[in-house]
Amino acid sequence: MVVGGKRSIPNKIKVIVTNPLYKGVVYHNGEDYSGEHEALVSEKLWQEANDALSGKGQKHKQALLDRNTHRSLLKGIIRCGECVHRLTPKPGGKKDRDLNPYLYYTRNNVSKNGKAATCSLRNDPARAIDDFAIQIGRDWPSA
Numbered sequence: 001m002v003v004g005g006k007r008s009i010p011n012k013i014k015v016i017v018t019n020p021l022y023k024g025v026v027y028h029n030g031e032d033y034s035g036e037h038e039a040l041v042s043e044k045l046w047q048e049a050n051d052a053l054s055g056k057g058q059k060h061k062q063a064l065l066d067r068n069t070h071r072s073l074l075k076g077i078i079r080c081g082e083c084v085h086r087l088t089p090k091p092g093g094k095k096d097r098d099l100n101p102y103l104y105y106t107r108n109n110v111s112k113n114g115k116a117a118t119c120s121l122r123n124d125p126a127r128a129i130d131d132f133a134i135q136i137g138r139d140w141p142s143a
Contacts, residue, residue, distance in 0.1 A: 017049045072103060073130045083119035085109045089126050103127055 016022070023046035024039030025032045041049075072089035079086055085108045091101035103126035110117040 014053060017046075017053060020046075022046060072105070072126050073133055074105070078105065078129070080107050080119060080121060082121055083107060083109060083117075085119065087124070090123070092123075105129060 020027050020032060021035065021037075022040045023043050024035050024037060026035040027033075074087070075089055076086055087105035087107060088111070090104050090106045090111070092104055093101075095101050104123035105126045106123045107117065107119050107121065109119060110122055
């Protein structure tokens with residue numbers, strides 16, 4: 001991800017979002033103190049962002065699932081081994097016997113650039129990849 005013309009790393013974003021300085025608080029020796037500086041974000045917004053990062057933001061997660069209409073398990077998680085772009089689900093034009101669209105994972109650069117995309121790989125069958133991921137999860141030894 002590029003922000004302000006520079007490459008941004010998700011872990012750096014997490015460090016920024018979890019920093020209490022942005023809500024007007026100074027953390028010192030394990031305790032929070034009201035800072036003399038003005039908060040950049042409200043306490044509520046800061047808490048919502050931190051809840052979303054920690055998994056407590058269930059409403060946010062459900063909203064993301066609701067937008068993922070085809071319930072592709074690996075949406076935004078897997079990347080192409082060749083071009084390293086994320087793979088996102090895309091319905092094909094045809095439908096199977098149950099009238100469900102064939103789903104494919106396609107590279108983001110292929111979606112945006114079409115034939116001009118440099119990756120030689122285009123689409124992968126989404127249901128087969130999701131089924132494979134589920135099988136690996138079942139076979140994974142439990143702790």
